[in-house]
Amino acid sequence: MSIWTTAGRVKSIPFACSAEVLAMLREHRKGETDLVARDGAFYLMAACNVAEAEAFEPTGWIGVDLGITNIATTSIGYRAAGRGLNRHRKRMQDLRAKLQTKGTKSAKRVLKRLSRKESRRARDVNHCISKRIVTEAERTTAGIGLEDLSGIRQRARLRKPQRVTLHSWAFAQLGAFVAYKAKRVGVPVVYVDPAYTSQECSVCHYTDRRNRPDQAAFACRSCGVVAHADRNASRNIAHRAEAAWNAGRRSSAPAPAP
Structure with a gap:
């Protein structure tokens, strides 16, 4: 150079x-x-400047449900647990608070050395997760359905301790990594409205807040299906992505006159 x-x-x-x-x-x-x-x-x-690959016609869809307890859960069974990264975030948060309270020169040097360490760790985790999802979609010629989480920080109603966890997690970054990796190999990506995906049954599509008795469990009160809550939500995302893709291919123009 x-x-x-x-x-x-x-x-x-x-x-x-x-x-x-x-x-x-x-x-x-x-x-x-x-x-x-x-x-x-x-x-x-x-x-x-890397040219995008031509998108192929998907033979199926992989829904991706994003969360804090489980960073990403797909409709085909892959689940990236967030326990390790959440523990790392908590350790870094406690360490920063301790050093800031101390306020000595050596403490400030340590704070400077630790700056951006947490974000680098989260970025690496997001890269690994997004690469695995896109690789599986390319291998199975499937499209990827992602949640449209724009404005989630303004819409979510959480207690104060939960807000710190939500605001520190890079949902948009993980979604962006999946999108650009998918474009490079021609995997179609569709964003869907995530509303009520955690309360809707992926089999009979009955929606009720009582279908979700706790954070991890889903039990449909209509058809009796029992599943992991994030897995059920990812299947709903896959269904919505497929419906949006098919609706986009259908023309709304009237048929030509004979």
């Missing part, structure tokens, strides 16, 4: 990256690259 400095342009500066990233840079890099200093290290932020 070469960069402009106060002493002129400096050329032939080596940089380090993975073989996969290097191949992407050679093939898709567009425009300038920014040099960013962060926490005593320098990073190159390069923009790559």
Whole structure:
């Protein structure tokens, strides 16, 4: 690489990256690259223009239910538990509070070293989850149904301790990771309204708040189906995604006159 400095342009500066990233840079890099200093290290932020693959016609749909206890649950049986990440968040929250109360120079140095550590951990988890979901959808030629969670922080009515957990979890980031990974391999993605997906039976579609006796269980009061609550919700999301996809393909224009 070469960069402009106060002493002129400096050329032939080596940089380090993975073989996969290097191949992407050679093939898709567009425009300038920014040099960013962060926490005593320098990073190159390069923009790559990668063409989207042509979307295929799905033979089925995978619904993805997002949550806090279970980060992501799919209608085909995959479940990413959030217990480990939630424990990590709680440890980091307690440690930050302790260091901020202490207020010494060494405590401030530790706080600086820990900055963004939690977000990096969550970002890595989101990358792993989204990659697994998209890989399975590509393998089975299925589309992906995601919840439209825009404005969830304003709509949710939670107690104060629960608000911290909700606001610290990157729902939008996980959804964005799934969407862009899916576009690169041609997997169709449909966003659906998540309203009442946790109260609706995925078999008979009877909706009642009493169908959800607790956080993990679902028991339909109409047909008697018993299932994991998040699994049932993901199946409802898959049904809604399939219905939205089929409705979009049907034309609403009148048939031509004979």
